Amino acid sequence: MDNKAIAERLDSFATLLELAGANPYSARAYRRAAELIRTTQAPVADLIRAGRARELRGIGRGIEGRLKELVETGKIAELEELERQVSPDLVGLGLYLGIGARRAVQIGEALGIRTADELREAAAAGRLKEVPGIGPATESKLLAALAREDEPRPARGMLLHRARRLLAEIAEPLGAIPAGDPRRYKDSNDRLAVVAGADDPLPVLDAFESLPQIVTVLDRSERRAHGVTVEGVPVELVVVAGERLGTELVRATGSPEYVAALEPLPDAPDEQGVYRALGIPFCPPELREEPFRCEPPPLVELAQIRGDLHAHTTWSDGTATVEQMALAAIARGYEYLAICDHTPAVGAVRGLTPDDVRRQADEIAAANEQLAPFRVLRGIECDILPDGRLDLPDDVLAELEWVQASVHGGQRLKRSEQTKRVVEALRHPSVRCLSHPTGRLIGRRPENALDLERAFEVALEEGVAFEVNGLAPRLDLSGEHVREALKAGLQIVCSTDAHSILGLDNMVLSVATARRGWATADRVLNTRPLDEILR
Numbered sequence: 001m002d003n004k005a006i007a008e009r010l011d012s013f014a015t016l017l018e019l020a021g022a023n024p025y026s027a028r029a030y031r032r033a034a035e036l037i038r039t040t041q042a043p044v045a046d047l048i049r050a051g052r053a054r055e056l057r058g059i060g061r062g063i064e065g066r067l068k069e070l071v072e073t074g075k076i077a078e079l080e081e082l083e084r085q086v087s088p089d090l091v092g093l094g095l096y097l098g099i100g101a102r103r104a105v106q107i108g109e110a111l112g113i114r115t116a117d118e119l120r121e122a123a124a125a126g127r128l129k130e131v132p133g134i135g136p137a138t139e140s141k142l143l144a145a146l147a148r149e150d151e152p153r154p155a156r157g158m159l160l161h162r163a164r165r166l167l168a169e170i171a172e173p174l175g176a177i178p179a180g181d182p183r184r185y186k187d188s189n190d191r192l193a194v195v196a197g198a199d200d201p202l203p204v205l206d207a208f209e210s211l212p213q214i215v216t217v218l219d220r221s222e223r224r225a226h227g228v229t230v231e232g233v234p235v236e237l238v239v240v241a242g243e244r245l246g247t248e249l250v251r252a253t254g255s256p257e258y259v260a261a262l263e264p265l266p267d268a269p270d271e272q273g274v275y276r277a278l279g280i281p282f283c284p285p286e287l288r289e290e291p292f293r294c295e296p297p298p299l300v301e302l303a304q305i306r307g308d309l310h311a312h313t314t315w316s317d318g319t320a321t322v323e324q325m326a327l328a329a330i331a332r333g334y335e336y337l338a339i340c341d342h343t344p345a346v347g348a349v350r351g352l353t354p355d356d357v358r359r360q361a362d363e364i365a366a367a368n369e370q371l372a373p374f375r376v377l378r379g380i381e382c383d384i385l386p387d388g389r390l391d392l393p394d395d396v397l398a399e400l401e402w403v404q405a406s407v408h409g410g411q412r413l414k415r416s417e418q419t420k421r422v423v424e425a426l427r428h429p430s431v432r433c434l435s436h437p438t439g440r441l442i443g444r445r446p447e448n449a450l451d452l453e454r455a456f457e458v459a460l461e462e463g464v465a466f467e468v469n470g471l472a473p474r475l476d477l478s479g480e481h482v483r484e485a486l487k488a489g490l491q492i493v494c495s496t497d498a499h500s501i502l503g504l505d506n507m508v509l510s511v512a513t514a515r516r517g518w519a520t521a522d523r524v525l526n527t528r529p530l531d532e533i534l535r
């Protein structure tokens, strides 16, 4: 059993625990463990067999027991029991229809049903009122929702990394291509679709229905199906004859406005063919938001990135050492990596004191000696205190080669105060880049009340760059803000904010977000060699 398979089982366990209304902390602990195992390099199954699972940080005794059971027997008994109790397809359909998971489980128990089909039958037979707590009003609401069941409904804002992972898992066994919002790297994804080319659609549709990720299928026609995941997320499958694959791919990828402006689309086996037949230049998926028929600029590409300027290590809340992170950066073809651990004011996790910063310098120097000509930069992610001062003394900051300034606490300050505070930090002579400039957490926390236009102005005067943070819950700056920043004349930095080796792969998301903001390589600081970046 490889790490990916173990992580998937833990994720299912977490989902079912959540759905069964278990203690939210235990569900979260399993999710964290799944993420940890996904990002661990060594084969976790071996560690478990050797009784060393708890050396992985965040794996407690309870989870270790489940892991042992999984590796030794290939299953987790309680997970199978939960699957029996919770009936994932009933819960998936319920969530899709807007019924909470617990309610769906209650309905199932009260009616003695286990599947989505049985729910539909029971509803049609007028049995919903037998469920305690369901009166005529709720019944008619549910019946109405069931009647509209096959109308495509948005997925309600799935984060990009999860949406892309889900679509990849669904597309791969079908030989399909992931499309929909995630192909445009939207920060919050509502339309999830995959497109398959096949002359005979039947086997593809059948395979789609039997995927573990798809718990129930809402509707199915000759060449199309809508399935739902256990979390109630709808996924669309389009099967098309090979000679029209490009056409349907364009249709399933662009925003409705973008596609409508190109219709009627000519038939072609690939997207290039569609654009050729339309007589317009090819448009990268990231730009297919607003209607656009012109020649796009040469957008920055992942291969042009020469280094990552924001990564954490075990010195703060990362899971890998300086050397491990540097080796991983070398493996990604980079020339440099800035180690930017936290400072004490960050609060929730360990932050580096001036003394720590100097001790870390020795470790970085040793890594540099070993790994030359690769360069590990002495950096920091320094908190901006509420009054605009930085969280380390000026002389310590002056020693560093790359200083990121970050707002972590005090996100709710008034606009005037937040702006004043950030402007003051941007004026600091050591600061090179503002991290996650708006502080948003997608779907969870709005942008800080920061006057971005003013911040752009000051950053331009001071030669400070703005980060495009590649963590999926952040993607900050957003594509729209990247566009505004570039119009204001700023430089941006594509960074991962990696807290693990695999976290370095978030560069894909950062670069895609910059592309959504029409960024070309000359505007992205870390496409340059190091001697042009250091000052």
Ligand SMILES: [Zn+2]
Binding pocket: 381, 406, 408, 435, 436
């Ligand atoms: Zn941060």
Ligand SMILES: [Zn+2]
Binding pocket: 310, 312, 381, 497
């Ligand atoms: Zn960070």
